[in-house]
Amino acid sequence: MFESTTRNTRPLEQPPLDYSVCIQFLFMHLACLLVIWTGVSAVAVAVCVGLYIVRMFAITAGFHRLFAHRTYKTGRIFRSLMAFTGTAAYQKGPLWWSAHHRRHHLYADTDEDLHSPLSRTLWRSHVGWFLSRESQATDWKLITNLSKYPDLRFLDRFYSLPPALLALSMFLLGALLQRYAPGLGTSGWQMLVWGFFISTVVLYHGTFTVNSLAHVFGKRRFPTGDNSRNNLFVALITLGEGWHNNHHYYPSSERQGFYWWEFDMSHYILRALSWLGIVWDLRSPPANLFDRHTTGAHLGIGAPLGESVAPESAKLL
Ligand SMILES: [Zn+2]
Ligand SMILES: [Zn+2]
Secondary structure, three states, X not given: OOOOOOOOOOOOOOOOEOHHHHHHHHHHHHHXXXXXXXXXXXXXXXXXXXXXXXXXXXXXXXXXXXXXXXXXXXXXXXXXXXXXXXXXXOOOOHHHHHHHHHHHHHOOOOOOOOOOOOOOOHHHHHHHOOOEHHHOOOOHHHHOOOOOOHHHHHHHXXXXXXXXXXXXXXXXXXXXXXXXXHHHOOOHHHHHHHHHHHHXXXXXXXXXXXXXXXXXXXXXXXXXXXXXXXXXXXXXXOOOOOEHHHHXXXXXXXXXXXXXXXXXXXXXXXXXXXXXOOEEOOOOOOHHHHHHHHHOHHHOOOOOHHHHOOOOHHHOO
């Protein structure tokens, strides 16, 4: 289904690990094993799936499309809600996340790109970079438009707070359901394991596939200077982020699925929110990009798209 690529440079050596982050990351995975003792119930799985989707949306529509790329506008309440919910994914704060992502677009698949599967390895592009000491700092020069917001600075500094509150809420929810709706067969510990630990760990790996798989497996529609790919599997599990070649070619577009058949759940939700006036000024790819589709230019017939529609990476910041 997917065409693969070969690495064209020798992987850089693994830098030293940050043991504090490694211990937290390992703890999150090991805690999932508590499921052996807590068991499972339909309501716990439903909460697990629901929190995966809600937090994935906050990462894709909030951290990525709003904070890192400014692809649409919104008010203070929705911005803070996206920031809080995205930080509850336990992938550090919105400023750290956005700075690293902007750096990725500036140096995609070069030695300066901390999570390139080409200049590094697939493993390092997936999780190794996240656990390395070199990725812990925030490049404040890249996020001057975001660091002025006190709520973002607060969440970035105390990024463990939202996940801790979520974990506590899960335990309390499970304990309440055990007491008042015992027929559901759940408990505080079971809800903690499913609603927080399992949901968060699956969310880690779902999000990380954009950095790893979507730079190795899939189709390339546009002639970007990196190895980004359009990958349906990644699009499905990340609510639309798998159209990564589209995104690298035109990063200031709110939608990443450029055609109706390119599933982009985050775009559908943002479009619905725009009808309600919660978000506005959603930025689209230029019209001639779609015009050329009808001429077959995207299939290599005629001039390549890159000649008529310049990549927007220069306007990223
Ligand atoms: Zn990328
Ligand atoms: Zn991006």
